[in-house]
Amino acid sequence: MSVLTRDEAQTRAQFLDVHRYTIALDLTTGEDTFDSRTVIHFTARAAGDTFVELKPAALHSATLDGTALDPAALDENRLALTGLTAGPHELRIHADMRYSRTGEGMHRFTDPADGETYTYTQLFMDDVQRVFAAFDQPDLKSVFELTVTAPEEWTVLGNGVAARTPEGPAGHWTIAPTPLISTYLVAVAAGPWHSVRTEHAGLPFGLHCRRSLGPHLDTDADEILSITRACFDRYHEKFEEPYPFDSYDQAFVPEFNAGAMENPGLVTFRDEFVYRSAVTDTERQTRAMVVAHEMAHMWFGDLVTLAWWDDIWLNESFAEYMGYQILTEATRFTDTWVDFGIARKAWGYDADQRPSTHPVAPDPDAVPDTASALLNFDGISYAKGASALRQLVAWLGDKDFLAGINVHFARHKFGNATLADFIDNLASATERDVHAWAARWLRTSGVDTLTPRVTTGDNSWTLDVVRDGSRPHHISVGTYDLDVVDPAKLVARERVELDVPLTEAPVARPGRRPALVVLNDGDLTYAKVRLDPASWDTALRALSGVPDALTRAVIWNAARDMVRDGELAPAAYLDAARAHLPHESDLALVQGVLAFAAVQITDRYLSDEDRRAALTTLTALCRDLIRRTEDGSNPGLRLTAVRHFIDAATQPGALQDWLDCGSVPGGPELDPELRWRVLTRLAVLGSVDEDAIAAELADDPSATGEEGAARCRAALPDAEAKAAAWARLFATDDLSNYLFAATAQGFWQPEQADLVREYVPRFYAEAVALADRRGPAMAEAAGRYGFPVHAVDEEALRLGQECLDTAEMIPALRRKLADQLDDLGRALRVRGA
Secondary structure, eight states, rough: OOOOOOHHHHHHHHHHHEEEEEEEEEETSOSSSSEEEEEEEEEEEEEEEEEEEEESSSEEEEEEETTEEGGGOTTTTTEEEEOOSSSSEEEEEEEEEEEEEOOOOEEEEEEEETOEEEEEEEHHHHHHEEEEEBBOOSSSHHHEEEEEOOOOOOOEEEESEEEEEEESSSTTTEEEOOSSSSSOOOOOOSOOOEEEEEEEEEEEEEEOGGGGHHHHHHHHHHHHHHHHHHHHHHHHHHHHSOOOOOOOEEEEETTTTSSEEEEEEEEEEGGGOOOOOOOOHHHHHHHHHHHHHHHHHHTTTTTTEESSSSHHHHHHOOOOOHHHHHHHSSSSOOOOHHIIIIIIIIHHHHTTTTTTTSSSSOOOOOOOOHHHHHTSSSIIIIIIIHHHHHHHHHOOOOOHHHHHHHHHHHHTTEEEEEHHHHHHHTTTSSOOOOHHHHHHHHHOOSSSSSEEEEEEETEEEEEEEEEEESOOOOEEEEEEEEOOOTSEEEEEEEEEEEEEEEEESSSEEEEEOOOOEEEETTOOOOOOOOOHHHHHHHHHHOOOOOOHHHHHHHHHHHHHHHTTSSSSSSHHHHHHHHHHHOOOHHHHHHHHHHIIIIIIEEEEEEESHHHHHHHHHHHHHOOOOOOOHTTOOOOOHHHHHHHHHHHHOSHHHHHHHHHHTTBBBBBOOOOOHHHHHHHHHHTTOOOOOHHHHHHHHOOOSSHHHHHHHHHHHSSSSSSSHHHHHHHIIIIOSSOOOHHHHHHHHHHHHHHHHHHHHHHHHHHHHHHHHHHHHHHHHHHHHIIIIIITTTSSHHHHHHHHHHHHHOOOOOOOHHHHHHHHOOOOOOHHHHHHH
């Protein structure tokens, strides 16, 4: 397939105006392909040549202004349009297009729970070509008119209000024409949806999911709609441009690759957000944040769209920042920045310290085509970019920030904009030098480190801040004293706002030095921070006694960074978790600390012998948390502790007892998610067999049940089971994206290193071949889930580097392998520190 280059896109944008697409999709023609007919009305500004993109299973016909084009002229995904005259043109294309099982293009899914089939589009970047012919680039916006033929019992959803055509067949639907939008934002979802419909602000709102998930959606519909309405109203208080589309549907769709997609008027979400098992309130907060994030895109991304993919941060960083901020302002979730700080922000820090790092706003020349652009959907474009915007608001002020945003919307609505446009519009609303700020923050890569230097004098103390990096930082410094009554607690003394680097002499304060000094208190900037030795000693003794959860998040992040940088022993981090998590009141912090302790420290940073001791520490910690919650006062904390106890268990006894009786003593009951979690761990420990897995699947014949069974079968400590799982992963292309991920997750287990050692060298060549056959989404899955993350040794690193150096592979896999190998090298350094 030919990827579109930035130069080609710019040339075509100067040559064409695209006015209208009229698209007819027939989803009744078979299980492998569907019928796609497209009419494109466009104008050429001058005489010349161009091309249109499509990826058909079969191209039946193409006519330009009534003259037939030779279907054999289709070169990969490009059909040449030659000899165009200046003026209007009409292009008609009829093709069969393939359904996908990888979450790209038109994805087709049959629900094992009831046999019902669903289809939906995911057209991001350049996958519109899998569904209909298009001039596929974001700055050729157009009006889209769609009709869809589907089975009679199906419901069709689209960017606009969809209605059955009165005079046509019962399964024929017409979707209201869109305003001017980009090709990648067109959306269709069709199937026997379970729907909850309402109205708000004069617009139809809807929630949709598979029928088998209907009862679970009904349980949470009031909560989801309440969040949706609150965010919608709050955005209208902040943004002067009204919501620009005619409806707001949210469809929870199966086997979705991302968290959600901001299709205007039809946001698609992964349907794990329809909870069929117990979840914590932090997980509900995450779902609410995604709702708020995608709604922000209706303005930033959909109303005003990037001109080329180098500015993807203008979509994602803005939506990420606004999602957390709006949720905090408008809903019951008032502490969202704690979860951002402890969980989401770490994604940005990790990405920004790898060789693949890039600026939040990369130089256009660094994003020469769509394949390279796809690599920038990472922790930098999301978490680091949102952190940069939060720092910008702290420096600029919320009033001037919003004023600049509203200028941006007014100037570019239904059009396209660049970084330069955005900065100019912000600058129009303030006296501050936003251009200089952007050059430092958006055009540079890497993480600054801020280190305090505290000196004491006679009844005074002085603070200096050493910056390793180049960015200006507007921060708060928090100072805390030990509580005179309870020395395990700290009381706030004062917060001081500083600009780093310090413009004057070090800050001098009266009185004795505080017991704890915390840079970036409030977490308003993006930087690694360190504590001075006395403050670190205080933190080790009294971290859980710091009064503010966001401050505790900053300290835990400092400890995390110190482990990753080889400055703190992994066992010391575990000891701190063991001491303080039993007293921690913020669930997001407990989840974030336990996740790092389990996934990184226990499974990657420790030797096999040390890992066994770490698992003992984790299970003891989880037992403490379970005992603490016996009174039912904190079900989310109890559920978190139970999950981590299961994952860390080294003996099957307690788990088997829970499985047999169907619950943990004192609760919770083992719902489907917990039952599959227990069964997976028992499979790793060699305490279940295929009969037990099959029996569990018979009791839970759902999509997640199939994934759970695939995970368990791949986790069995048996050479035959491993060979069968490997064949399913790499020798055939039958697995969907989700079943591939589940099988790969089960395959690699730290306890089974000797059993799977022979597969480590096989992974690289077979992943390259798989990515070539199945494309970017499966390349990402292979690199993320299929990579032997627990093979932390020099030979695994050598083999991987040799593959990178010698093998030809698609960019999506190359980026993922480079990141995994960098993480592997870091794990080796931490082990050797």
